[in-house]
Amino acid sequence: MDTFLNSFENTLYWILNMISFQVNWSKNYFWGLIVISFTIWMFEIFIPWRKQQKIFRKELGLDLFYMFFNFFLFALIINGVYALIGKKVHEYGLSMDSFTVINLKEFNPILQLIIFFLVSDFFQWITHITLHRVPFLWKFHQIHHSAKLMSFPVHFRYHWMENILYKPLKILAIMLLGGFEPEQAYIVHFVAITIGHINHANLKITWGPFKYIFNNPVMHLYHHAYHLPTHKKHGVNYGISLSVWDYIFRTNYIPEVDKYVKLGFEGDDKIPKTFEKQAWVGFKPYKRPKIE
Ligand SMILES: [Zn+2]
Numbered sequence: 665m666d667t668f669l670n671s672f673e674n675t676l677y678w679i680l681n682m683i684s685f686q687v688n689w690s691k692n693y694f695w696g697l698i699v700i701s702f703t704i705w706m707f708e709i710f711i712p713w714r715k716q717q718k719i720f721r722k723e724l725g726l727d728l729f730y731m732f733f734n735f736f737l738f739a740l741i742i743n744g745v746y747a748l749i750g751k752k753v754h755e756y757g758l759s760m761d762s763f764t765v766i767n768l769k770e771f772n773p774i775l776q777l778i779i780f781f782l783v784s785d786f787f788q789w790i791t792h793i794t795l796h797r798v799p800f801l802w803k804f805h806q807i808h809h810s811a812k813l814m815s816f817p818v819h820f821r822y823h824w825m826e827n828i829l830y831k832p833l834k835i836l837a838i839m840l841l842g843g844f845e846p847e848q849a850y851i852v853h854f855v856a857i858t859i860g861h862i863n864h865a866n867l868k869i870t871w872g873p874f875k876y877i878f879n880n881p882v883m884h885l886y887h888h889a890y891h892l893p894t895h896k897k898h899g900v901n902y903g904i905s906l907s908v909w910d911y912i913f914r915t916n917y918i919p920e921v922d923k924y925v926k927l928g929f930e931g932d933d934k935i936p937k938t939f940e941k942q943a944w945v946g947f948k949p950y951k952r953p954k955i956e
């Protein structure tokens with residue numbers, strides 16, 4: 665209990681220190697998130713891709729709440745749980761170094777960050793595919809896909825279970841890369857948030873020839889499309905920050921037919937509309953509609 669409470673207290677102080685500017689800008693996730701969000705929102709307002717999309721759309725409040733919930737509030741509880749697991753693992757005499765495959769210690773810091781970014785993005789890509797393919801996990805991921813319009817805060821509109829589901833493979837990635845302190849990866853973190861926000865934004869950005877490396881809002885729009893190609897019924901464009909995995913494994917699909925393409929999935933009308941109810945989706949028996 666002490667371990668849990670200590671971690672809860674530390675996380676709470678971490679959040680309060682960030683809000684009150686006690687934490688340096690380069691490590692301040694709170695104000696960093698606000699500055700990135702505000703900047704992308706301004707682009708959405710002044711140069712929108714879908715001009716008919718309302719700025720103050722119906723679910724804006726819900727999506728913004730998700731952003732702060734998943735980023736900070738949920739961390740209060742889950743960090744305590746992870747502290748407990750870490751303590752147990754330590755008691756069994758295991759440490760992170762026991763699993764190292766590539767030791768990054770010898771590499772220069774920029775290369776360390778790039779390798780960390782690539783490996784962690786690839787592991788998240790695998791997790792994302794799993795969320796689409798395993799019916800039990802898809803129920804949680806449905807909350808993200810229940811968004812009917814794309815805008816930057818949809819990035820963090822996801823079921824709290826996803827925070828947990830993405831973690832094991834992320835930790836595995838960190839374990840395989842020895843000599844690297846993920847806590848130092850603030851740059852990677854801010855880059856990932858910016859790309860994720862842009863991917864969900866109402867902006868037409870394709871990165872030109874770099875589209876084969878970086879994910880973009882056009883590609884991710886079709887990830888959220890209601891109607892998927894029949895031979896890819898589980899999903900397309902699973903990329904998180906990078907699109908390269910989709911091109912390598914042929915899960916890419918960008919028809920560019922309609923920027924107002926219908927979003928969601930079959931049966932999304934059964935998803936509750938409020939946060940409190942959405943938080944329990946996935947735990948109640950719910951019949952997935954058959955995909956023809
Ligand atoms: Zn998805």
Ligand SMILES: [Zn+2]
Nearest residue numbers: 808819864884
């Ligand atoms: Zn998305």
